[in-house]
Amino acid sequence: MSLIKIVLTEDHKIVRSGIRSLLENEVDIEIVGEACNGNELLELFESGTINPNEVLLITDINMPGINGIDMIPGLLEAYPKLKTVVLSMLSHEKYVLKAFQSGANGYMLKNVSSEELLFGIRHIFNNGQRYLCTELSIELLDRQLGRSYATTDDLPVVDLSKREKEILSLIAEGYTNQEIADKIFTSKRTVEGHRQNLIDKTQSRNSAALIRYAVLRGMVS
Numbered sequence: 001m002s003l004i005k006i007v008l009t010e011d012h013k014i015v016r017s018g019i020r021s022l023l024e025n026e027v028d029i030e031i032v033g034e035a036c037n038g039n040e041l042l043e044l045f046e047s048g049t050i051n052p053n054e055v056l057l058i059t060d061i062n063m064p065g066i067n068g069i070d071m072i073p074g075l076l077e078a079y080p081k082l083k084t085v086v087l088s089m090l091s092h093e094k095y096v097l098k099a100f101q102s103g104a105n106g107y108m109l110k111n112v113s114s115e116e117l118l119f120g121i122r123h124i125f126n127n128g129q130r131y132l133c134t135e136l137s138i139e140l141l142d143r144q145l146g147r148s149y150a151t152t153d154d155l156p157v158v159d160l161s162k163r164e165k166e167i168l169s170l171i172a173e174g175y176t177n178q179e180i181a182d183k184i185f186t187s188k189r190t191v192e193g194h195r196q197n198l199i200d201k202t203q204s205r206n207s208a209a210l211i212r213y214a215v216l217r218g219m220v221s
Helices: 013-024 038-046 072-078 093-102 114-127 134-149 162-172 177-184 188-201 207-216
Strands: 004-009 029-035 055-059 083-088 106-109
Touching: 004 013, 004 038, 004 114, 013 029, 013 114, 029 038, 055 114, 072 083, 072 093, 083 093, 083 114, 093 106, 093 134, 106 114, 106 134, 134 207, 162 177, 162 188, 162 207, 177 188, 188 207
Parallel strands: 004 029, 004 055, 055 083, 083 106
Antiparallel strands: none
């Protein structure tokens, strides 16, 4: 059994500590380094204390300075055998596609179960294959099926306010309620209310179905 050496790059200390606590319990996994942003990660790799070509990097996207996806091409140029997993709350397909186009080996959402996180890490490190978490795989498949086969005939026609359209667009891009609230300078509770109103108006079951409705109606791309 190969020892999986992990480097964590995450700017939220509590999240980083939670991931570390989970991984440290596994006999085949060792946390060999941590960083809170891209600059710290580069300093760690350049320090010579670890060999980046022998580790699996777990990184968030939104961090101070360079984001987790944008730094991957440069890292792979310097360390071609480095394996990378993007662990993010952003579920929009544009982030997923950009991550894999940049050279990432995996993309998982932060709400994945501990079992799936461990499975994905082992799958990537031991088999050298890419991995996309189950929730995103199903969501992307549903979107493609919707684009290919669904029609708008049975979709309810709704009138949305300018603010609702703005929030719907941000939801479709994968932003969390708190991130949307920060962007439009309002409270998280207000955004939660708008999200639920959008789901009710469009007769959607959940946020994924809401995004599908918006795509089919041509409200978002």
